[in-house]
Amino acid sequence: MPLSRIRWRSSAARPRTPEVPPVAAPRPPHSPDSPSRRAFLGLLSLPERRYVADALRTETVGGIVLLAAAVAALLWANIPAVSASYDTVRDLHFGPAALGLDLSLQHWAADGLLAIFFFVAGIELKRELVAGDLSDPKAAALPVIAAVCGMAVPALVYTAVNTAGGGSLGGWAVPTATDIAFALAVLAVLGTSLPSALRAFLLTLAVVDDLFAILIIAVFFTGDIRLPQLAGALAGLALMWILLRTGVRGWYVYVPLAIAVWALMYNSGVHATIAGVAMGLMLRCTRREGEEHSPGEHVEHLVRPLSAGVAVPLFALFSAGVPLSGGALAEVFARPEPLGVVLGLVVGKTAGVFGGTWLAARFTRAELNKDLAWPDVLAVSGLAGIGFTVSLLIGELAFADDPVLAEEVKAAVLVGSLIAAVLAGVLLKLRDRTYRALTEAEERDEDHDGIPDIYEAGNPQYHLRMARIHEDKAAEHRRLARAAAAAAGSEAPGGTAEGAAGSSGAGDRPA
Numbered sequence: 001m002p003l004s005r006i007r008w009r010s011s012a013a014r015p016r017t018p019e020v021p022p023v024a025a026p027r028p029p030h031s032p033d034s035p036s037r038r039a040f041l042g043l044l045s046l047p048e049r050r051y052v053a054d055a056l057r058t059e060t061v062g063g064i065v066l067l068a069a070a071v072a073a074l075l076w077a078n079i080p081a082v083s084a085s086y087d088t089v090r091d092l093h094f095g096p097a098a099l100g101l102d103l104s105l106q107h108w109a110a111d112g113l114l115a116i117f118f119f120v121a122g123i124e125l126k127r128e129l130v131a132g133d134l135s136d137p138k139a140a141a142l143p144v145i146a147a148v149c150g151m152a153v154p155a156l157v158y159t160a161v162n163t164a165g166g167g168s169l170g171g172w173a174v175p176t177a178t179d180i181a182f183a184l185a186v187l188a189v190l191g192t193s194l195p196s197a198l199r200a201f202l203l204t205l206a207v208v209d210d211l212f213a214i215l216i217i218a219v220f221f222t223g224d225i226r227l228p229q230l231a232g233a234l235a236g237l238a239l240m241w242i243l244l245r246t247g248v249r250g251w252y253v254y255v256p257l258a259i260a261v262w263a264l265m266y267n268s269g270v271h272a273t274i275a276g277v278a279m280g281l282m283l284r285c286t287r288r289e290g291e292e293h294s295p296g297e298h299v300e301h302l303v304r305p306l307s308a309g310v311a312v313p314l315f316a317l318f319s320a321g322v323p324l325s326g327g328a329l330a331e332v333f334a335r336p337e338p339l340g341v342v343l344g345l346v347v348g349k350t351a352g353v354f355g356g357t358w359l360a361a362r363f364t365r366a367e368l369n370k371d372l373a374w375p376d377v378l379a380v381s382g383l384a385g386i387g388f389t390v391s392l393l394i395g396e397l398a399f400a401d402d403p404v405l406a407e408e409v410k411a412a413v414l415v416g417s418l419i420a421a422v423l424a425g426v427l428l429k430l431r432d433r434t435y436r437a438l439t440e441a442e443e444r445d446e447d448h449d450g451i452p453d454i455y456e457a458g459n460p461q462y463h464l465r466m467a468r469i470h471e472d473k474a475a476e477h478r479r480l481a482r483a484a485a486a487a488a489g490s491e492a493p494g495g496t497a498e499g500a501a502g503s504s505g506a507g508d509r510p511a
Contacts, residue, residue, distance in 0.1 A: 149353065150381070187428075
């Protein structure tokens with residue numbers, strides 16, 4: 001999900017964010033000297049690192065809430081004393097029937113609340129396309145290829161398993177999506193100090209995942225088109241575009257219009273979440289002179305907490321509650337459809353992302369940061385196998401006519417995501433000491449100017465500040481040495497300060 005956060009620039013790229021003090025952009029540690037080779041997973045520019053840190057903070061908190069909602073749903077659906085009420089509450093219908101919106105609580109969560117999630121995804125995608133990494137074909141090549149392979153291989157794994165087992169091919173898209181919030185929640189629980197470049201790589205994969213998930217839903221899960229309602233939705237979008245371009249402001253204008261567009265889109269037969277994406281793509285995501293934030297960034301900042309803290313967790317609460325009895329879990333590995341989902345997430349996603357990354361690096365002459373190793377990329381590729389929000393949504397759409405199979409596929413998404421999280425967590429823990437050292441080096445700020453020292457290697461003022469700091473420390477240690485020598489001399493019978501200091505110093509020297 002995440003997003004416009006990451007730009008895979010070379011280390012010499014000029015920062016775009018104006019509010020950061022201008023410092024010389026350093027060459028990432030151990031980066032190749034040849035200009036024909038680009039550093040992969042090297043040091044992010046300072047503005048990018050700060051932007052990624054802010055994004056990760058929000059996504060991690062949202063992911064933890066999402067994880068709690070999923071656990072609550074599983075407990076609610078599997079504790080015998082209250083399990084019956086789960087289906088009762090989830091199937092509760094309300095809404096204006098005259099407008100075609102008499103929906104169950106589960107459908108309100110999937111079609112209504114997730115439109116907010118896709119609205120935020122649309123803003124992030126727009127920013128990537130106009131000002132981020134996806135605007136530069138050369139810089140975008142590696143993460144895009146990795147993400148495309150990370151979606152294609154799971155689909156092929158699912159197709160192969162169901163072709164061999166005689167299952168339905170309708171769920172091929174279920175294991176293709178990555179839930180970045182859930183992946184970051186797993187990282188938060190594990191406490192792994194993953195370097196910012198690896199986290200940025202995971203976020204970039206989520207951007208392309210979101211793009212293709214949107215296309216999959218729009219192309220493959222659109223029902224019978226009702227042209228009058230679709231025309232009304234398109235007219236509402238056109239009106240919104242005109243209002244935005246003419247500078248009209250006010251939530252009281254856009255919120256009612258957005259609700260109307262969503263309702264018309266829902267009744268048109270096109271999945272309602274597409275309305276959220278379309279509205280997100282309309283916002284301007286480039287800054288003009290005098291602007292601290294673009295309109296898209298401002299709106300995203302306001303709406304993201306609602307998406308991450310309310311919309312997605314409520315969707316999880318009413319979608320993740322599947323029976324996990326021994327018989328139900330056995331069906332996950334006995335029937336080809338859920339088995340294809342599990343293998344697609346665990347094997348296909350990992351192999352696709354890792355293989356695509358290696359091939360892209362091989363043929364685009366990108367050289368891996370020498371502080372990292374390919375097993376690190378493999379571990380992050382395993383995290384990409386955590387599919388939740390979009391996977392559950394596609395599972396509901398793919399098997400809407402077979403509720404029993406839909407529940408089994410949901411259970412498969414949970415099982416596959418859990419296995420992927422455990423395997424990736426083990427791989428990351430094996431390198432935790434290395435990650436902590438890299439993270440500490442990125443965060444060290446000995447001159448206390450608010451800019452990590454690693455970003456000031458080419459700044460003469462930084463070195464002058466550090467020289468003064470060390471000179472002051474040296475002077476203080478000389479003063480302490482004289483004081484210690486004087487104290488030792490006064491305590492030694494018949495001795496002098498100089499003699500005591502000399503004997504002390506000699507005694508500390510190795511023989």
